[in-house]
Each structure stands twice: as structure tokens, then as C-alpha cells.
Amino acid sequence: MTNLFKLIAFSCCLALPLIGSGCSHSQIATEPYPIWGESIFLPVENGESRRHMQIRELSQSADDIQACILIVHGMNEHTGRYAEIARHFAQSHLIAGIDMTAHGLSNPVYLDAHESLKAGADEFDVGSAFLEQSQLRNLDAMRADLHLAIRHLRQRCDKSAGDDKPLVILSHSLGSLVSASYLLEAKLPDTVDGIIFTGPAFAVTEVPGWRGWFQNPLIGFTYHTQEHFLHPHDEAFPLMLFNQFTALLTVPLQNGIIEFLSLPGMRNIFSPSNPDWVAAYLSDWEVERLRHKHDRYIMHRSILRYVQGVQKEIIRFRRNMADFDTPYLLIYSEFDPITAAWGNIDFAAVTLEKHPLNEVMPLIGKSHHEQLFSEPRLRREVLDKIDRWLESLIAEHKQPNEY
Template identity: 50%
Template sequence: MRYSFVASIVLLVAMLSGCVHRQFITQPYPRWGEEIPIHQADDASPLLLRILQPTEPSNALACLLLVHGMNEYMGRYSEIARYFAQRFIVAGFDLYAHGLSNPILQRADRALIAGAAQQEVGDAYLAQIPLYDLEPMKQDLSHALKQLIISCDEQGESDKPIFIVSHSLGALIAASYLLSTQNKSESARRVQGIILLGPAFSVTEVPGWRGWLANPLIKLSFHAEEHFLSPQNESLPLLIINQIVSLIIVPLLDGIFEVLSWPGLRTLFTPATPDWVVDYLTDSEHEKARIRADGWFIRRALLRYVKAIETEIIHFRHHMSEFAIPYYLIFSGRDPITPSWGSEDFAQLTLQNHPDNELLPLPKLSHHEHLFSSQPLRNEILKKIEQWLDRRRLSWQHEKMTELQN
């Protein structure tokens, strides 16, 4: 039975993989805003924070930090940054192993700037090797947030509210970071709200015929991980069964995913992004074409990294009822990349935690990247986000006045 399960996992990896092609970039990284290097203590390359300000920065109403999703990069958010920079100070950065935080892509960018015609970047996924967990990404978020606060305080009032606008994996990282630091970190306490766009609070459900085999195995893995040494509200017989299943499956899966991430095996077994994923990223055919042609996207995900994401989702779900930061949650009802049940579970446990918490469910939509929707939907969503930021900012000002009066 164990060998047949291992064979099924290997088959699943093969089925979910897209075709692996050589990948090239021909244009330098699409920069926007002022680039501020944040030097790290371990002599690594500096984290690059880019900041875009209104014409009169001192008139900015608040400061926003954009956090992108899995395998994309902040450079593609230039239009989003410019929209919000009409009224806010806007910052963004590339998460660990993404964009210019990826050493392979960073070297390619330098070569293109120096005059090279193209650079091969098919091995950019190898920057994911250290990601046994998502702590490096949370650390980057922490560094970026601290630098944004410094830059924000230099413009007029020294206590402008900070907001985070986060997407998919970036939303999971931001929410998990805030949950773990909301009563401990001064920089986290400055955050007065977060926009959660299609947050990765659930695991992917593969659409179509591929899902017939893939989804039961994905759900079994998730169920086992969620119950592993963590009893739920269940009867004693069911608890015993779940723990036995988890104690068998979890170490086995962890071992398989780790071995398949080793040198010599990872080239063969690291899955490429399946074609169906792009079809569900956006409802805009123009954006789909841009994504398919964009070499700055990382097209493969090391299995060790995939497992780290699943582990982070489960850890967050175990504690998410304690999430106290005001939020605006936007999700598509038919999104297979981060299915809606994750957002619905989160909302059910946390909606009453703050009066400014709001939901924008889009039950008929199936695409994942709301900020890259077709028009006029894109502008409608941007406007709704802006309106929530204004409502939350006014509420925060009222809270401050009440505290002063008391």
C-alpha cells in the first residue's frame, strides 16, 4: 500500500507539471518609483523597496505596502502603484526568491542593462532551495514594512496609518506575519488594516480531468497535515483514525517531497506551472497573453517550497480566529487556485473581531488576480479598495480621538 501511495504521488507530480521549456528574458526589470536598498545583516544582496509618492507627499493620507503573490514580482504592479499613489505613499518589494530578490534574475537584469540581448532564467526556481519554511519571506516583509514606516514618517505627520494590500501567497505571508506579531512588534502595530485579495488560506483544487486523481490526493495530504498531532473537535474514534492516518501519511509525504527536492532529482521532479493556471489568473485575454510572454514569472516550484506553503496555510488556519487587524477580504467564488472555502472559513471566525472588517465575495467569478481583471471590473475593485481605505482611515482617526479624550 505504501509503495502504491508513493507511486501515486510521483504520478500526481508528473500530471500537474506543465511542459518544461527553456525560459528567457529580453527586457530589464520593469522598475517603478524610487528604489531604496535595505541592507541585510547577513551580507546578502540588499532588499529593494520601491516607493511612489503623490505630487505633494506631505498631503498623502496614508502609506500602502503592496505584497505580490507566488512566482510573480512587484515590477508588474506599476499601474496599481500609480493608481494609489494619487493619494497615498505606495511601496512594494519582491518577496524572497522572486523578481530582483532572486539572484539568478538579478544577474540577468544586470546583463540586460549592460546590453545583452537575452538571458536564460529557467533555473530561477533554484533560489527556492532554502525555503524549508516561509520565514525568509516574512523577514523580507518585516524589513520592507520598517523601511516604509521610516519613509512615511519623513513626510509630514509622523503617525500616518499604514495599510497592506496583499495578494494570494503574499496575503498569507502578510496575514501570518501580522497574526504572530500583532501584540509584539511596533511596526506591526502601525498597520491599521489589510486588503486580502484571493488569499492563500486554502490549497489548490485542480480543475477538469486532471483533478480526478489530483484533488483526492491533495485533500488527503491537507487533511492529514491539518490533523497531525493536532486534534480537532471530533469524536474519540474519529480522532484515533485521523491521528493514525496522519502519523503514516505526513512523515511519508514530507520525506518524498524533500527527496524529490535534492540535487539530481529536483531537475526532473520540480513541476512546471500547468497551462490551466494562466487561464484562471485573469479574465482578461490581454493579461493572459502578457503573463505567458513574461519571462520574469518563475515557472517552476520546488516541492520543498510547495510543502512549506501547505504547512504555513495549516499553521495559520489553526490560529486565524485570533486575527485582530481590520481587513477587507476579496475573493472569487469559483477560483481553483485559492478556493473560496479558505476565505469563507477565515471570515466565519474573524468577521466579528473588528467593526471595520468587510467582505467582497465575487461568487460568479473564477479568476484569481483581481487587480489584473478586465475593465471595467479592475477599476471597480480598485475603487472599492480605495473607499474601504478611506472608511478605515476615518475610523482610525476616531479611535485616536477617543483614546486622547480618555
């Protein structure tokens, strides 16, 4: 959730005082964090923090488990809300989920809330949880989290299901960007056998309606200048000079403003809250939109430095995405404004032919961002599509070919 819509903050970089939401931000949790599997904590390398995982393993024999699946959530959300998705896949797969840095129970504020509420407290203020984003200047920490999770799940999968079972990532939005960029770096080559992208963050936000008239040109400008900053493209020489000159003038200014407004004290004032329009584009089902609204373990503010880091990561990924060669299923909505469809179209154009299992499922006419949280009929179609793709991947895994 990914909440990539917060990239609109960049479009307001010269008028940031107007988007501040005040020093006080209260978000009260009244229920423990949702646990749908075995809850474990993985120590990080520096030993100062831990990353939370959930693993659901039913009592099947190794032959009954067809694959091992890792859920990688989106921006500002958490794996706890994937209980229904986990139950679906746990019928024939070992299913796990990782709460990445600053998210879910990997966030010390949410962990304190969970433990306090489990112990009998009536409520816990988690409004300061978003401040954990201050450590995130890029996605390196999240890629490290994914590395930990894959390594642990591979060991668990080999023990429970046998070493012949494929390991698959099921990712959403920012989680898709984290996973795809991780796989490009190939820290664990040949460990991940396939990936499912849902609403991946391969493009920036396109604000709908009248707001977009004012914000989208500025979003486009900041994206364009960041994209060209110190990276000449193949345009004509005069245009290249213009782009580089504009980027050299404006990008340091943008970076300086964002960094200043992300400092302690300033970040409490200038971290934007969710725009009202976003709620209508998360799901096409009112029940799910209400669940999201009342989920106290979802962050509804983002530190600008974190948002800027995501934008730069999108640009970086797009420069190298033609090298992506892991088999994938790509699912997105045609008119999703939170992560615009052109990013998915561009990605498929340069990767679709790299593997015979690669497949794209555009939800034509749809505008919601969370395809796994669609209304029941459409969700069933999406899950059926994933099931069929997994069957093909598993069949190929049993009879490996050279690609």
C-alpha cells in the first residue's frame, strides 16, 4: 500500500508548508496485531533489531506441499492483513510473510502495542510508528530483510517439503519493487524460482481528477529531473544539454528541501497524511476499504526522505529492468492511479519474451490498486489465475529446462 501516492509530496517541494498535517498524530490500536501463522523473529546482522515473519504450515506430508510462497507486502502495510490470502494458498503450499523494516511487528512501536494489548491493555497509541521510516533513504534495508526471509524460508522449505520444491515470491506494490530489484542483484542466485507481481511500483503516481491538473505536471517534472540527473539519455544533443542543465539546477534543491524537512522535529510536521482520494482506489469493494481504514497497524503518514528514496529506486530499477530474467506473473489494474500502468507495460515490453512462463494479467477497466483485496468475485478470478500459473511453474520445476 503501498501508499506510493505519497510520491505526490515531491510535486509540492516548493510549497511543503501547505501539506504539513501538524505536530500531533494520534492512531490508537485496540486489538493485537493479526497473527495467521507461526510467529518468528529473525535477527539482523548487527544484532540490534529483528524482523518478524509468519509461517503457515499445515499437517501435509512433504509430497502434499507443492511450493513454498513468501508474501512481500507493500508500502506502509503489513503481512498480518493477508490472512485470507494465506489460508487460500496454505491448502497446498507452505506460505510465509515478512514484515519489512519499519512495518508490522518489525516496527518496535507496533510490537510494543501488540504485546501490551495481548497483556490486557485497552488501547495503545501507535501514531509515532511512521518515525521508524527515518532510517530508510533507499530500499537497501528492505532488500536485506528479503534476503533474510528467503534464506530462512528456503531452509524451512527444504526441511518440511523437500529440497525439490520451488520457492515463489508473492509481492505487492512497493514489495514488488523491493523483490524485483533484489532479484536483479542476484544475492541468492537460483534460490527464487518465480515471482508474482500485483500492482508493482514500477511507475510513480498519477493523481486522478481535478487534483491531478495541478499535481501531475509537478510530479512529472520532479520525476523527469531525477531521472536525468547525472544520467544522460539518448535524446538529441541540445535536448540532452537542456535536461542535464535543468536537473543540475533543480535536483540538489529538491534533495536539500526533502532532507531538511525529514530531520527530527521537522519530520513530525511535514510528513504528509494519506490524501482522501486514495481510499477509493485501494479496492473495488467497500468492505475492504473499511477494513483498511480501521486497520491500526497500517501507517497513514510517510517521511519525505523515505518517499524520495522510493522514487529514486523506481528510476534506478527502470534503467536495469531489461535484465530481469526470473519467471513472473504480472497482475495490475489498467487505470490504477497509485502505481500507474505504464510502468508495468514498459516492464513487460522488455522482459515478457525472456521466459515462456512469463505472463501478464491486466484488469481491464479497473482502477483499484490492491488486486488481492478485490471484491469476492474478482478476487476469485485473480487467485485462480495465480493457482494456474503456479501449477505451470511447479510442473516446469519438476522437469527443468535450460533458458
